[in-house]
Amino acid sequence: MPSASDIFNASLLIVDDKEANVLLLERMLRGAGYASVASTTVSHAVCELHRKNRYDLILLDLQMPSMDGFQVMECLKAIELDGYLPVLVITAQPEHQLRALQAGAKDFISKPFDLPEVLMRIHNMLEVRLLHRESKHHCRRLEETVQELRTAESGLRTTKAALSKEKAALDEHVLQLQRANEHLVVATIKAHELADQIQVARDQIDYTAQHDALTGLPNRLLLQDRLGQAIEVARRQERPLAVMFLDLDRFKYVNDSLGHAVGDQLLQSVAQRLKSGLRHSDTISRQGGDEFIVLLPNIEHAEDAALSAGKILAALTPPHRIGEHEFHISVSIGISIYPDDGQDTEILLKSADAAMYYAKENGRNAYKFFEPEMNARVVRRQSIETELRRALERQEFVLHYQPVIHLLSGKTVGVEALIRWQHPEHGILLPDEFVPIAEECGLILPMGRWVLREACSQAQTWIQAGIPPLTVAINTSAFEFRGKNFVENIRATLAETGLAPHLLELEMTETVLMSDSASTNSVLNALVDMGIKLAIDDFGTGYSSLTYLRQYPVDALKIDQSFVRQMTSSTDSTSIVDAVINLGINLKKRTVAEGIETAEQHALLLALHCDEGQGYYFSPPVPAGEFAALLQSGILPLSEHQHRSTI
Numbered sequence: 001m002p003s004a005s006d007i008f009n010a011s012l013l014i015v016d017d018k019e020a021n022v023l024l025l026e027r028m029l030r031g032a033g034y035a036s037v038a039s040t041t042v043s044h045a046v047c048e049l050h051r052k053n054r055y056d057l058i059l060l061d062l063q064m065p066s067m068d069g070f071q072v073m074e075c076l077k078a079i080e081l082d083g084y085l086p087v088l089v090i091t092a093q094p095e096h097q098l099r100a101l102q103a104g105a106k107d108f109i110s111k112p113f114d115l116p117e118v119l120m121r122i123h124n125m126l127e128v129r130l131l132h133r134e135s136k137h138h139c140r141r142l143e144e145t146v147q148e149l150r151t152a153e154s155g156l157r158t159t160k161a162a163l164s165k166e167k168a169a170l171d172e173h174v175l176q177l178q179r180a181n182e183h184l185v186v187a188t189i190k191a192h193e194l195a196d197q198i199q200v201a202r203d204q205i206d207y208t209a210q211h212d213a214l215t216g217l218p219n220r221l222l223l224q225d226r227l228g229q230a231i232e233v234a235r236r237q238e239r240p241l242a243v244m245f246l247d248l249d250r251f252k253y254v255n256d257s258l259g260h261a262v263g264d265q266l267l268q269s270v271a272q273r274l275k276s277g278l279r280h281s282d283t284i285s286r287q288g289g290d291e292f293i294v295l296l297p298n299i300e301h302a303e304d305a306a307l308s309a310g311k312i313l314a315a316l317t318p319p320h321r322i323g324e325h326e327f328h329i330s331v332s333i334g335i336s337i338y339p340d341d342g343q344d345t346e347i348l349l350k351s352a353d354a355a356m357y358y359a360k361e362n363g364r365n366a367y368k369f370f371e372p373e374m375n376a377r378v379v380r381r382q383s384i385e386t387e388l389r390r391a392l393e394r395q396e397f398v399l400h401y402q403p404v405i406h407l408l409s410g411k412t413v414g415v416e417a418l419i420r421w422q423h424p425e426h427g428i429l430l431p432d433e434f435v436p437i438a439e440e441c442g443l444i445l446p447m448g449r450w451v452l453r454e455a456c457s458q459a460q461t462w463i464q465a466g467i468p469p470l471t472v473a474i475n476t477s478a479f480e481f482r483g484k485n486f487v488e489n490i491r492a493t494l495a496e497t498g499l500a501p502h503l504l505e506l507e508m509t510e511t512v513l514m515s516d517s518a519s520t521n522s523v524l525n526a527l528v529d530m531g532i533k534l535a536i537d538d539f540g541t542g543y544s545s546l547t548y549l550r551q552y553p554v555d556a557l558k559i560d561q562s563f564v565r566q567m568t569s570s571t572d573s574t575s576i577v578d579a580v581i582n583l584g585i586n587l588k589k590r591t592v593a594e595g596i597e598t599a600e601q602h603a604l605l606l607a608l609h610c611d612e613g614q615g616y617y618f619s620p621p622v623p624a625g626e627f628a629a630l631l632q633s634g635i636l637p638l639s640e641h642q643h644r645s646t647i
């Protein structure tokens, strides 16, 4: 098997006509440790570059002007004479995926990018590529040796030495191999065994190319093949078949917080359970990441697929034990049926995928059959992604500001900046509609930098207008936090805008802190050394582990609004809020309640000694001008001396 260093030293070429995409991929690959990454935006140049450099992997965009990805592949075929194209195509159009595989590409990644998945696909493909090359090399050597034995030529002295007279006729040889300045090596070689070994190596190559390295399940290439065949059979026999798209619920959370090694073991355990819950004739494949596809070729009615889906949900219910951890992981399943929901592989997979999103939205751990209306959502999501790319350039983002109130004094002590997208057709879009998509396709990084600069310069503008300094809080996604120049960018932005570091607060979710790596520690410490404040957002909804609270220099805990909302009706929620506030008091961390909407909630939080709060009760998030007017008119009272310590 190729070693990790072989893989990370492999040569890669990125081909995309869009500079921004090239930069994003380059940065991502270099960040992941790949040492040799080249790129071009000129599709005409690819064949010449490959002829010269023989890349181990070419990441090829399909849609390029003048010479598209399909034409590039045709040209590469003339160079790769053994027919193995080391090409991973990148496409935003699902209808191109299968066509690209048929044209010789070995795999595809879809836009928007799912970064961990992209890295995993590249890693797996390089593993297969290098293994393929290594095996080819061995095959060639073995074939040469067999040939040499047969002709006993090329400077090697071979002695046919039968072990016994009867065996003399057999193809067993003793080789004395001696090249200039080398020791004599004596080897006994059986030609028929060599031939067997060659066959084993070939089988191994085929197997590796068609199976997922982590779980041993068929990969997407083999699934496409089997699904295509199953559709043919179903068409001839006029029978239905079912495709199930499975996505693990909250797997990213496990992977991000406990690391890839635990995530990998969990995926293996899930694969095992899936196998146990289905028939031998069914194909269970892993598509990459936490996505699996099941093909049920032998069903009588759609209801049979519902039975299988029910079995899968049940098989995954018992906890998975990984080392000292015990995990409960559920799955959302989308089901499409041939011929009603699609008559080819592509449409069936797309329909199952769309249905899976509905299963997720409807509470997870469930299955849903495809319905035609589900397509609309997928189309909207795709259009949002395309438009998101242009939104930054067209300056369609704005920040709204919500005051943070010191509960005891009633004074405004801070402000949270929240992004909005002024969409030319859909009007104002809230972050839940586009931030997750921006995270998936990497746009969260430039978007985050814009939010930081805009919020800091706005806060500084208010100070210059004579408003007493307020702490401005911004939301930081885990992706931004892990980005390379995160700390440097903040330092530069503060210097540029002139905002004092102690007036900036970064809100992050617990996931960021859970990664427990040396780099998390050093980034947090660098921020604190600069004087920046740190707050944990949505506190109470994640692990809320006491270990990291002690370990990291966090200033504030923001109590999730779901608890605040239920406080007056559920004693459990009140107990949780009370516990978080006490934790804050004991660990000397500020507590900030989110989503205060009523006087009753306000009074209860005051009684529980919560330090600060925000919510519609005081003010919704409003545009910058309106926020300044609320302060200047005294509707939001200000304090000359901001006090932000715990009560």
Ligand SMILES: Nc1nc2c(ncn2[C@@H]2O[C@@H]3COP(=O)(O)O[C@H]4[C@@H](O)[C@H](n5cnc6c(=O)[nH]c(N)nc65)O[C@@H]4COP(=O)(O)O[C@H]3[C@H]2O)c(=O)[nH]1
Pocket: 402, 417, 418, 419, 430, 431, 432, 435, 448, 451, 474, 475, 476, 477, 507, 537, 538, 561, 594, 595, 596, 597, 614, 615, 616, 617, 620, 621
């Ligand atoms: N029902 C109710 N809601 C209230 C009340 N008071 C405030 N809210 C809403 O609660 C959310 C609080 O923000 P969050 O928990 O940080 O949750 C934020 C944050 O995680 C994320 N987000 C917002 N802006 C950014 C940004 O600039 N960058 C990143 N990475 N994420 C952002 O999107 C989430 C949602 O933001 P919004 O839609 O603006 O939703 C905001 C805010 O408008 C209330 O009294 N009742």
